[in-house]
Amino acid sequence: MSSTLITPPRFERPNPIAFAIALAVGAFVVSSFLNSGLGLDQLARGVPALGRILGQMLPPSLEGIDRILWSLFGTFQMAVAGVVLGLVLSLPLAVLAANRLSPHPFVRSSVRTLIAFFRTVPDLVWALIFVIAVGLGPPAGVLTIMIDTIGFAGRFFAEAMEETDDGSREALSAIGATRTGLIFSSVFPAAMPSFIATSLFCLEKATRSSVVLGLVGAGGIGVELKVAFDLFDYQIASTIILVIFALVVIVEQAGAYLRNRLI
Amino acid sequence: MTVELLETMTEAERSAASGAFAPTGPSPEPGNPAVHAAELRGLAKKFGERQVWDGLDLDIRAGEALAIIGANGTGKSTLLRALVRLTEVDAGSISLLGQPVRDLDRRGLRQLRSRVGFVFQRHNLVGRLSALTNVVHGVQSRASGPRTWLQSLARAEVRGEALGCLEAVGLADRALQQAQSLSGGQSQRVAVARMLMQRPELIIADEPDASLDPVAGAEVMRLLFRIGRERGATLVFVSHHMEHAVRFSDRIVGLRDGRVDLDTASTRVDVETLRAFFGPESAASTGEKA
Ligand SMILES: Nc1ncnc2c1ncn2[C@@H]1O[C@H](COP(=O)(O)OP(=O)(O)OP(=O)(O)O)[C@@H](O)[C@H]1O
Ligand SMILES: [Mg+2]
Numbered sequence: 001m002s003s004t005l006i007t008p009p010r011f012e013r014p015n016p017i018a019f020a021i022a023l024a025v026g027a028f029v030v031s032s033f034l035n036s037g038l039g040l041d042q043l044a045r046g047v048p049a050l051g052r053i054l055g056q057m058l059p060p061s062l063e064g065i066d067r068i069l070w071s072l073f074g075t076f077q078m079a080v081a082g083v084v085l086g087l088v089l090s091l092p093l094a095v096l097a098a099n100r101l102s103p104h105p106f107v108r109s110s111v112r113t114l115i116a117f118f119r120t121v122p123d124l125v126w127a128l129i130f131v132i133a134v135g136l137g138p139p140a141g142v143l144t145i146m147i148d149t150i151g152f153a154g155r156f157f158a159e160a161m162e163e164t165d166d167g168s169r170e171a172l173s174a175i176g177a178t179r180t181g182l183i184f185s186s187v188f189p190a191a192m193p194s195f196i197a198t199s200l201f202c203l204e205k206a207t208r209s210s211v212v213l214g215l216v217g218a219g220g221i222g223v224e225l226k227v228a229f230d231l232f233d234y235q236i237a238s239t240i241i242l243v244i245f246a247l248v249v250i251v252e253q254a255g256a257y258l259r260n261r262l263i
Numbered sequence: 264m265t266v267e268l269l270e271t272m273t274e275a276e277r278s279a280a281s282g283a284f285a286p287t288g289p290s291p292e293p294g295n296p297a298v299h300a301a302e303l304r305g306l307a308k309k310f311g312e313r314q315v316w317d318g319l320d321l322d323i324r325a326g327e328a329l330a331i332i333g334a335n336g337t338g339k340s341t342l343l344r345a346l347v348r349l350t351e352v353d354a355g356s357i358s359l360l361g362q363p364v365r366d367l368d369r370r371g372l373r374q375l376r377s378r379v380g381f382v383f384q385r386h387n388l389v390g391r392l393s394a395l396t397n398v399v400h401g402v403q404s405r406a407s408g409p410r411t412w413l414q415s416l417a418r419a420e421v422r423g424e425a426l427g428c429l430e431a432v433g434l435a436d437r438a439l440q441q442a443q444s445l446s447g448g449q450s451q452r453v454a455v456a457r458m459l460m461q462r463p464e465l466i467i468a469d470e471p472d473a474s475l476d477p478v479a480g481a482e483v484m485r486l487l488f489r490i491g492r493e494r495g496a497t498l499v500f501v502s503h504h505m506e507h508a509v510r511f512s513d514r515i516v517g518l519r520d521g522r523v524d525l526d527t528a529s530t531r532v533d534v535e536t537l538r539a540f541f542g543p544e545s546a547a548s549t550g551e552k553a
Pocket of ligand 1: 333335337342
């Protein structure tokens with residue numbers, strides 16, 4: 001009876017269109033390497049140079065550590081201010097963007113598009129724009145983080161509200177409650193754990209981005225890092241990198257702890 | 264949960280009503296007592312290809328307790344929802360508490376809805392909030408603003424009235440417990456308390472006994488029936504429990520094939536007859552899903 005079994009082929013016959021697409025993708029990947037010009041000679045020169053720089057970074061210098069820590073603290077405060085502003089503005093925008101809460105489909109899609117635009121333009125680009133608009137320094141950083149937070153929280157707040165159970169909302173609308181009434185009594189309380197989790201993520205994200213905003217002059221410790229590199233103070237630079245690392249880790253751990261506690 | 268409690272509550276309610284939270288909905292004029300709480304004429308409704316009812320007529324008398332029965336999919340829930348326009352109908356007229364439901368604007372509809380209590384098969388509470396806050400939400404039928412969102416923000420009279428409503432359903436001791444930690448029967452009673460907070464003239468209940476065990480289900484039905492009686496409110500409910508339909512109503516209406524196929528005083532039918540014609544077992548004969 002086993003003789004009637006037909007052994008299936010190991011590979012399917014390639015479909016010519018799929019084959020052509022695979023070929024094109026392969027060619028694109030190869031040309032990507034060629035065009036970015038990363039060659040063996042770069043690697044041959046780069047790896048030892050990297051090693052040399054790392055060597056010069058050690059040991060981290062404690063010179064000016066008090067100024068660095070203050071700057072780090074200021075950077076974190078910039079992140080907090082930006083996140084709080086962003087979260088406060090995200091909430092009404094998210095209501096307008098949420099299915100079934102938005103007053104009109106046109107409003108909903110416009111607000112969604114705006115939020116997506118905020119999210120897709122990278123934070124450094126926003127920072128460049130705000131440095132031009134409000135000048136060098138932390139205010140530009142706060143505004144950048146605010147926009148970045150709206151792009152993220154606006155979307156996730158809206159999704160959290162859409163995922164809440166329709167039942168209690170319908171029960172309130174069946175007794176003639178106003179739209180505001182049902183949003184505040186039913187939708188917000190039900191979405192609250194999700195709001196808190198999203199807000200904590202936003203703070204982590206903002207802490208990470210706040211440390212690089214200084215590179216383009218939007219305030220924060222990034223500028224110290226840039227100056228240290230420009231002056232070849234690699235030992236100070238490594239100190240700055242380490243304190244940034246410590247801050248980000250602390251904020252992420254605290255965020256994870258709070259999320260677990262609150263939900 | 265005794266009659267005295269209900270009476271205490273009515274006192275509390277009366278004193279609260281003299282305060283700032285007077286009903287805003289128009290009441291029926293005293294000289295013109297409505298004989299019918301609802302008049303439905305020639306209702307038709309289709310969902311896609313499926314004709315739910317075609318030419319449905321029904322009068323609901325003011326103050327009566329009416330049970331609506333019928334197999335799955337005969338359009339009972341759709342009928343209850345259409346009464347307060349949670350579902351739009353395709354044709355026909357609906358008059359509810361003297362108002363032409365289909366012609367009301369947004370505002371008029373909200374005012375009408377505020378006079379009608381709705382209890383759903385699922386209790387539909389906000390699980391993360393306390394029982395008391397969920398009951399306070401019932402005041403949104405006649406008031407709005409932050410003081411109606413949470414019990415901790417509510418006016419003293421409103422909190423008092425809400426607590427009275429919880430007492431009327433036997434749950435005053437659970438006031439601050441999170442709704443999601445209550446049992447199914449307790450949750451449904453909190454939903455009844457929230458409905459009481461509305462001081463409704465008409466109570467609509469869609470299978471309030473369906474997801475409960477027999478004891479809790481009968482308790483909720485008895486509660487609704489007694490509330491309707493003691494406050495002179497009209498009660499319309501759907502149930503698949505024929506004993507409940509007979510025991511807790513004055514009149515039974517059976518839906519079949521898109522129209523009213525039975526309309527009788529509850530005292531004149533017995534459970535077995537109802538079961539044979541309109542119970543869930545008859546679903547096969549109407550070609551509906553189980
Ligand atoms: N929103 C909807 N969209 C499409 N079809 C619907 C909708 N609501 C109800 N229906 C259909 O309309 C018919 C009547 O539904 P309805 O819920 O009113 O029945 P019911 O008598 O309450 O049934 P049950 O005893 O199962 O609760 C069913 O066939 C159902 O599938
Ligand atoms: Mg139903």
